[in-house]
Amino acid sequence: xxxxxxxxxxxxxxxxxxxxxxxxxxxxxxxxxxxxxxxxxxxxxxxxxxxxxxxxxxxxxxxxxxxxxxxxxxxxxxxxxxxxxxxxxxxxxxxxxxxxxxxxxxxxxxxxxxxxxxxxxxxxxxxxxxxxxxxxxxxxxxxxxxxxxxxxxxxxxxxxxxxxxxxxxxxxxxxxxxxxxxxxxxxxxxxxxxxxxxxxxxxxxxxxxxxxxxxxxxxxxxxxxxxxxxxxxxxxxxxxxxxxxxxxxxxxxxxxxxxxxxxxxxxxxxxxxxxxxxxxxxxxxxxxxxxxxxxxxxxxxxxxxxxxxxxxxxxxxxxxxxxxxxxxxxxxxxxxx
Numbered sequence: 001x002x003x004x005x006x007x008x009x010x011x012x013x014x015x016x017x018x019x020x021x022x023x024x025x026x027x028x029x030x031x032x033x034x035x036x037x038x039x040x041x042x043x044x045x046x047x048x049x050x051x052x053x054x055x056x057x058x059x060x061x062x063x064x065x066x067x068x069x070x071x072x073x074x075x076x077x078x079x080x081x082x083x084x085x086x087x088x089x090x091x092x093x094x095x096x097x098x099x100x101x102x103x104x105x106x107x108x109x110x111x112x113x114x115x116x117x118x119x120x121x122x123x124x125x126x127x128x129x130x131x132x133x134x135x136x137x138x139x140x141x142x143x144x145x146x147x148x149x150x151x152x153x154x155x156x157x158x159x160x161x162x163x164x165x166x167x168x169x170x171x172x173x174x175x176x177x178x179x180x181x182x183x184x185x186x187x188x189x190x191x192x193x194x195x196x197x198x199x200x201x202x203x204x205x206x207x208x209x210x211x212x213x214x215x216x217x218x219x220x221x222x223x224x225x226x227x228x229x230x231x232x233x234x235x236x237x238x239x240x241x242x243x244x245x246x247x248x249x250x251x252x253x254x255x256x257x258x259x260x261x262x263x264x265x266x267x268x269x270x271x272x273x274x275x276x277x278x279x280x281x282x283x284x285x286x287x288x289x290x291x292x293x294x295x296x297x298x299x300x301x302x303x304x305x306x307x308x309x310x311x312x313x314x315x316x317x318x319x320x321x322x323x324x325x326x327x328x329x330x331x332x333x334x335x336x337x
Contacts, residue, residue: 003029004028004309005066006029006030006067007032008030008069008071011044018092021298021299024290032051032060035054060089066309067092069092077098077103078099093121095121095122096326096330107320117309127257128287129256130190137191142248142252144248146248148227150229151244151245152230154234154237175230175233176211176214183242185326191224192221197216197218197333199216200215203215215228216336241256241257242257262279289303
């Protein structure tokens with residue numbers, strides 16, 4: 001096919017962001033957009049050329065897309081994605097994939113059965129600093145991993161009694177599912193799969209029905225242990241800040257969205273790295289994108305999904321199978337509390 005026929009379901013903050021990026025993509029034709037909000041649909045009908053729907057099933061029947069971007073509350077993911085997969089439609093879903101790991105496992109099986117491209121929106125996997133961090137880990141640059149710390153802080157919930165989807169755990173709200181899932185995914189995808197949890201605290205700061213902070217110990221399949229520390233009610237940060245720190249037998253890595261710091265005890269034969277501290281910025285590590293909105297990683301993840309659906313790249317990053325590991329880790333943390 002010359003262009004990917006793409007539809008978008010859910011036009012909140014992330015859905016509109018995806019629409020802007022995909023709408024500017026040279027290999028995409030937007031064939032339909034869908035939301036249950038009459039205000040949103042009326043606005044898009046008036047100011048955009050897109051065909052608009054309030055019922056996603058009618059949109060699928062009418063526009064017959066090759067692929068769909070799904071940006072609706074997590075509680076709707078399982079039923080909608082299962083329906084799309086069985087129609088052999090490629091699916092990009094916002095995170096987390098599901099509210100229960102058994103659902104994630106079934107969606108993985110369906111995606112494999114119907115041979116459709118599947119991807120989840122853990123955008124950190126497309127940031128240059130975290131990509132390089134993973135490469136260094138895989139190459140054994142800092143030696144045997146001894147310990148890690150995964151952190152995220154930001155000012156999401158800073159007042160009491162805020163009533164949004166974020167205050168409803170059944171819709172994917174709460175710091176664990178909405179915020180900590182990004183860090184958990186980075187750990188699963190870069191260091192090793194989380195298989196055990198120890199002594200977790202899910203703490204309320206401003207919220208009544210969900211947690212605002214997540215603290216505890218994680219254990220990977222390799223036996224390596226580390227700390228998870230996430231707080232979305234930290235007003236000392238201007239925006240979400242995610243950081244991974246890894247201690248190894250030959251050094252240390254400290255990585256966030258803007259900078260990668262690598263300390264090496266002994267020199268290694270690798271271009272750009274020497275004994276002592278090595279510092280690289282995201283500007284030096286990030287691959288350029290054709291359309292910039294919010295950050296290169298948001299455009300890069302959709303570009304990858306589109307190219308995978310067009311069979312130009314393999315479907316190997318942020319798959320449903322990988323996202324299911326994160327769903328399972330979330331359940332382990334919930335159970336250990």
